[in-house]
Amino acid sequence: MATHSNNQYYVPHGSIYPAVIAAGLLSLASGFIFSVATDKSKDLAYLQAPGKWMMILGAILILSMVFKWMGAVITESVTGQFKGWEDKSFRIGMIVFICSEVAFFAAFFGALFYMRVLSVPELGGYDLDITPYKDFLGTWPSTGPGGMTVSGEFKPGTLHPMAAWGLPAINTALLLSSGATITWAHWGLIKNNRKQLIIGMALTVALGIAFLVCQATEYHEAYTEMGLTLRSGAYGASFFMLTGFHGFHVMLGTIMLIVILLRCMKGHFTPEHHFGFEGVAWYWHFVDVVWLGLFVFVYWL
Amino acid sequence: MSTTTVAHHEEHAEHPTGIMRWLTTTNHKDIGTMYLTFALIMFFVGGAMILGIRAELFKPGLQLMNPEFFNQLIGVHALIMIFAALMPAATGFANWMIPLQIGAPDMALPRLNNWGFWLLPPSAILLTLPFTLALFGIGDGALATGWTFYPPLSIQGGIGVDFAIFAVHLLGISSVLGSINIIVTVFNMRAPGMTLMKMPMFVWGWLITAFLLIATIPVLAGAVTMLLTDRHFGTHFFDAAGGGDPIMFQHLFWFFGHPEVYILLLPVWGFIPQILETFSRKPMYGYKAQVYSFWGVGVLSVVVWAHHFFTSGMPVPALLYFMYSTMAISLPLAVMFFCWIKTMWKGSMSFETPMLFTVGWIILFGIGGLTGLVLADVAADAQYHNSYFIVAHFHYTLFAGGIMGIMAGTYYWLPKMTGHMYNEKLGKLHFWLTAISFNLTFIPQFFLGLAGMPRRIPDYALQFAEFNMISTIAAFTLGLSQLLFVYNIVTCARGGKKATAQVWEGAQGLEWTLPSPPPYHSFTEQPTVK
Numbered sequence: 167m168a169t170h171s172n173n174q175y176y177v178p179h180g181s182i183y184p185a186v187i188a189a190g191l192l193s194l195a196s197g198f199i200f201s202v203a204t205d206k207s208k209d210l211a212y213l214q215a216p217g218k219w220m221m222i223l224g225a226i227l228i229l230s231m232v233f234k235w236m237g238a239v240i241t242e243s244v245t246g247q248f249k250g251w252e253d254k255s256f257r258i259g260m261i262v263f264i265c266s267e268v269a270f271f272a273a274f275f276g277a278l279f280y281m282r283v284l285s286v287p288e289l290g291g292y293d294l295d296i297t298p299y300k301d302f303l304g305t306w307p308s309t310g311p312g313g314m315t316v317s318g319e320f321k322p323g324t325l326h327p328m329a330a331w332g333l334p335a336i337n338t339a340l341l342l343s344s345g346a347t348i349t350w351a352h353w354g355l356i357k358n359n360r361k362q363l364i365i366g367m368a369l370t371v372a373l374g375i376a377f378l379v380c381q382a383t384e385y386h387e388a389y390t391e392m393g394l395t396l397r398s399g400a401y402g403a404s405f406f407m408l409t410g411f412h413g414f415h416v417m418l419g420t421i422m423l424i425v426i427l428l429r430c431m432k433g434h435f436t437p438e439h440h441f442g443f444e445g446v447a448w449y450w451h452f453v454d455v456v457w458l459g460l461f462v463f464v465y466w467l
Numbered sequence: 468m469s470t471t472t473v474a475h476h477e478e479h480a481e482h483p484t485g486i487m488r489w490l491t492t493t494n495h496k497d498i499g500t501m502y503l504t505f506a507l508i509m510f511f512v513g514g515a516m517i518l519g520i521r522a523e524l525f526k527p528g529l530q531l532m533n534p535e536f537f538n539q540l541i542g543v544h545a546l547i548m549i550f551a552a553l554m555p556a557a558t559g560f561a562n563w564m565i566p567l568q569i570g571a572p573d574m575a576l577p578r579l580n581n582w583g584f585w586l587l588p589p590s591a592i593l594l595t596l597p598f599t600l601a602l603f604g605i606g607d608g609a610l611a612t613g614w615t616f617y618p619p620l621s622i623q624g625g626i627g628v629d630f631a632i633f634a635v636h637l638l639g640i641s642s643v644l645g646s647i648n649i650i651v652t653v654f655n656m657r658a659p660g661m662t663l664m665k666m667p668m669f670v671w672g673w674l675i676t677a678f679l680l681i682a683t684i685p686v687l688a689g690a691v692t693m694l695l696t697d698r699h700f701g702t703h704f705f706d707a708a709g710g711g712d713p714i715m716f717q718h719l720f721w722f723f724g725h726p727e728v729y730i731l732l733l734p735v736w737g738f739i740p741q742i743l744e745t746f747s748r749k750p751m752y753g754y755k756a757q758v759y760s761f762w763g764v765g766v767l768s769v770v771v772w773a774h775h776f777f778t779s780g781m782p783v784p785a786l787l788y789f790m791y792s793t794m795a796i797s798l799p800l801a802v803m804f805f806c807w808i809k810t811m812w813k814g815s816m817s818f819e820t821p822m823l824f825t826v827g828w829i830i831l832f833g834i835g836g837l838t839g840l841v842l843a844d845v846a847a848d849a850q851y852h853n854s855y856f857i858v859a860h861f862h863y864t865l866f867a868g869g870i871m872g873i874m875a876g877t878y879y880w881l882p883k884m885t886g887h888m889y890n891e892k893l894g895k896l897h898f899w900l901t902a903i904s905f906n907l908t909f910i911p912q913f914f915l916g917l918a919g920m921p922r923r924i925p926d927y928a929l930q931f932a933e934f935n936m937i938s939t940i941a942a943f944t945l946g947l948s949q950l951l952f953v954y955n956i957v958t959c960a961r962g963g964k965k966a967t968a969q970v971w972e973g974a975q976g977l978e979w980t981l982p983s984p985p986p987y988h989s990f991t992e993q994p995t996v997k
Contacts, residue, residue, distance in 0.1 A: 175656070177573045177988070180483060180491030184582030188637075192589035195633035196596070202699045203606065203626045210606065210626070235578070251655070255575040258651045266643050266681045273689025273719060277704055285712035310703055310710025396700055400710030403702035407693070 194224030309399030502559030570658025672737025735872030747814025820894030835863030856916025907941030
C-alpha cells in the first residue's frame with residue numbers, strides 16, 4: 167500500500183496467449199464430449215474420431231501457448247521488470263490460487279467422508295424386511311451393496327483395500343523428504359550457494375519422479391492383480407479420484423520443478439529475488455500436505 | 468509517495484486496433500467493457516429463452532414446444548443468466564471500478580485478467596451449441612435437468628449435460644482467475660492512505676465475493692467432475708448401488724450454490740450505499756456496520772446450504788440447524804437495510820435514474836428477502852418447495868436484487884465510462900416499465916406457487932390459467948422494455964451531452980476525481996487518500 171519499494175507498476179503488453187488458450191480449451195472440451203458421446207447414445211459413434219482430433223488440437227494449442235506465456239514471464243523476470251510491488255502481487259496471487267486448490271480437494275475429501283460416514287452405513291442399516299441389500303453390512307472399505315466390478319461387469323464380491331504400509335508408506339517418505347530437499351535448496355539459494363541449490367533441486371525432482379513411478383506401479387497392481395478399479399463402488403471411486411487428482415498435481419509440480427531446476431542451472435534467481443522458485447516450492451508443499459491427508463484418510467484409517 | 472506511475476510498456480501509439488485490440492488487451496477498462504458487453508448480450512440470449520417458456524405457459528396445454536425442449540430452455544436460461552449475464556456484469560464493474568476506486572494504475576495481474584474474460588465466449592458456446600447440434604441431428608439438445616444438474620437425471624442425460632459440465636468448468640476457471648485478480652488488486656494496489664476501512668463499499672462487496680468464489684467454485688468443479696466420471700467412467704459417487712448417494716450431489720452443489728446467491732448479490736450491495744449517498748447528498752450511515760454485515764453474510768452463506776433441499780430427506784437436527792442458520796442471515800441483512808434507509812433519512816434527495824433503480828431495488832429486494840425467510844421455515848417449505856413460489860422468490864432476489872442493481876450501477880457510472888450523459892427521460896421510462904412489469908410478472912407467480920403450481924412443468928391445471936396469462940404478458944413487456952436500456956447505453960456511448968468529472972453533484976470517491984472518460988491508464992500517479 168503505502169510503501170512500495172519501487173514506484174512503477176509493470177503492466178504488460180497486450181497478449182494473444184490467453185485468448186488462444188481459451189480457444190484450445192473449447193476444442194479440448196468439445197472434442198472430449200464428442201469422443202465419449204457414444205457412451206450415452208450409440209448413434210453418435212461417428213463423432214469419436216473427430217473428437218479425438220479436436221482434443222489433440224486443443225492440447226497442442228494450450229501447451230504451446232502456456233510454453234510461450236511462461237517464457238514471456240521468465241524473460242520479463244530476468245530483464246528486471248518485476249520489482250517488489252509486482253513480486254507481492256505474485257505472492258498473494260499464488261496463496262489465493264493454492265487456497266482454491268485446497269477447496270477443490272476438499273470436495274473429493276467431502277465425498278469420501280460422506281460416503282464412508284453417511285451413505286454406506288445407511289445402505290447397510292435398513293430393515294431386513296424392506297431392503298433389497300440383505301447381505302450388505304455397510305462397513306468400510308466398501309464397493310456398495312451392488313458388489314464390485316470384475317472385468318467391466320458389476321459383480322458381488324469382497325474388496326481388498328490398498329494396504330497403507332507398503333508402497334503408500336514409501337511414497338509418504340519420498341514426498342516428505344522432497345519437502346526437506348527443496349527447503350535445503352532454498353537455503354542454498356538464500357546463501358547464494360548455487361551448488362547446494364542445484365543439488366537440492368535435482369534431488370527434489372528425482373524424489374518427485376520416484377513418487378510418480380511408485381504411484382504408477384500401485385495403480386498397475388490395483389488394476390491387474392487386485393481387481394480394484396475406478397468402477398469398484400464408493401471405495402474405488404474415492405480412492406482413484408483422490409489419488410489420481412493428487413498424482414496429476416504431483417506431475418504438474420514435477421514439471422514446474424524441472425523448469426525451475428533448468429532456470430537455476432542457467433543462473434536465474436538471486437538471493438533476494440526468486441518468486442518463481444518460492445511459488446513452485448509453495449505449490450510442492452501444498453501437494454505434500456494433500457498427500458498426508460490422503461495417506462491418513464484413504465490408505466491408513 | 469504520490470509519484471507512482473505505470474511503466475509505459477503499453478503506450479497509446481502501440482495499441483493494436485480492431486479485433487486484435489480486444490483479443491490481446493491487458494487494460495482493465497477494455498476488459499471491463501468486454502465483460503459488460505458480453506453480459507448484456509447474454510442477458511438477451513437468456514431472456515429470449517425464458518420468453519419462449521412464458522409463451523408456452525401463456526395458456527394450459529402444450530402449444531409451442533415439446534416438454535424436453537421446454538426443460539432445456541429452463542436449465543440453459545438459468546445457467547446463462549447466472550454465469551454468463553449477472554456474474555460477468557459484476558466482474559465487468561469490478562474491472563472498471565476497483566482500480567478507479569482504490570487509486571490503482573490497473574488490475575494487479577493484467578494478462579490473467581484477459582484470460583478470465585476470454586474463457587467466457589467458449590463457455591457461452593458450450594452452453595448453447597447443443598441446441599444447434601440438435602438441429603443437425605447430433606444429440607438431443609442441451610441439458611434438460613434444470614441448472615442444478617441433479618443426478619440420477621443428469622447421469623442419464625445426453626451430450627447436453629456434458630456440454631454444460633464443461634461450460635461450468637470454464638466459467639469456474641474464469642471466476643477463480645477473476646477472484647485471484649481482485650483479491651491481489653485490493654490487497655496490493657491501493658493508493659497510499661486508502662486503508663481497508665476506507666475502501667468504498669463496492670470494493671468491500673467484491674473482496675468478500677472473491678473469497679466466496681475461491682472457497683466454493685472449486686467445490687462445484689469437483690462435483691461436476693464426479694458427475695462426469697459417473698457418466699462416463701463407471702464411478703459410483705451418486706449411485707446407491709456402489710455406496711454413493713444422489714443426495715450427496717445436492718450437498719456438494721448447494722455448498723457452492725448458496726454462496727453463489729451472495730456472490731451475485733454482494734457486488735450489488737456495494738453499489739447501493741454509494742448511489743444512496745450520492746443522491747441523498749450526505750455521507751452513508753453506518754459504514755463499519757455495513758462492512759461487518761457483509762462479512763457476516765459472507766461467513767453465514769457457506770454454512771446454510773441444505774435449506775435448498777429440506778424435502779430431500781435429512782435428520783431432524785440437521786433440518787433445525789439449517790433452518791435457524793438460514794434465518795440468522797436476515798440479521799446482518801436487516802442491519803444493511805437499516806443503514807441504507809438511514810442514509811436517505813433527511814437527505815436532500817433527488818431521483819435521477821440510478822437513484823430510482825436503487826430505491827426500487829431496496830423495496831423489491833426487501834420482498835425477495837422476506838419471502839426467503841418464509842422459505843427457510845422447514846415446516847412451511849414442504850408446501851413451497853419446487854413450486855412457483857420459489858421461482859418468484861429467487862427472481863425477486865436475483866432479478867430485482869441482482870440485475871436491477873446492476874442497472875442502477877450502469878446508469879450511475881455510464882457517464883464516467885463513456886464521457887457522455889445518457890438520456891434521463893428514457894432512463895426513467897426504463898425504470899418504471901421494468902419495475903411495474905417485473906412485479907406484474909412475478910407477483911402472480913407467488914400466488915400460483917401457494918396454490919400449488921409446480922415449477923419446470925410445461926403444462927398446468929386450468930385454475931392457474933389467468934395468472935399465467937398475466938405473468939406472460941408482463942414478462943414480454945419486461946423483456947421488450949430492456950431494449951430501451953440497450954438503446955440508451957448505445958446512444959450514450961456514441962455521443963451526447965459531455966459529462967463532467969464529478970458527473971453527479973453529490974458523488975464522492977476517487978473515481979470521480981478523474982476526467983470522464985478516464986484516461987487509458989487510470990492513475991498514472993497514485994493519489995494520496997487522507
